[in-house]
Amino acid sequence: MTIELRGIRFFHTGSDDRPSFTATAYVGGTPAFRVRNAGRGGRHDYTTVDLALQLEAQRYAKSIPRAYPFEPLDQLVDDLLDREIARRTVAPLLRDHLVFTLPGDRLGTYRKLSAPYGAASLRWIRRHYPQATIINEQLAADALAP
Structure with missing residues (x-):
């Protein structure tokens, strides 16, 4: 299963912990849900586009070993965001x-x-x-x- 974030937009508001962002999550190339976070702490906000695909993504997220005891889908999204941040900011320096x-x-x-x-x-x-x-x-x- 391929899960990716597209249309990621970062904003310079919010906390030092996580960036404020909006994105659309795709499962197998099809839009599954939209996700956003205001960067003020707490869970991500999700808007369903395709319920079956969103549930598939949630099941997949639960199967991944977690680094912290929060919502598995939030952690999966965080991991995808971290990769995008690295791609945008760090990759040119490497x-x-x-x-x-x-x-x-x-x-x-x-x-x-x-x-x-x-x-x-x-x-x-x-x-x-x-x-x-x-x-x-x-x-x-x-x-x-x-």
Whole structure:
């Protein structure tokens, strides 16, 4: 089953946790539901387009191991949004930089080392920032995931 978000629009209002957004979720290439969040905390708001497809997406979301104990469909949407944020903001940097985050950084903000990703830059980051999350590695793992 393929679930994707299309027509994603981000807004610069709301909280630091999650972006404000609207999008349409497609299941197998067919619109299933619209989703939005004002970014003020709490669950996403859903508007059904195709009830059978929305229920299929909910069943699929329940089958995925969850990172937090909230609504499974919300987590699936969050994962899809995170990938889109990475594609829009980080992917262009990855070609020429080692991109990383540190604990406490705001969601959606990234740090970059003015050196390409490689053994030397990884050694430097690991020595100076051992707690860093290397985005280059994280996105590569996501790309290889089924």
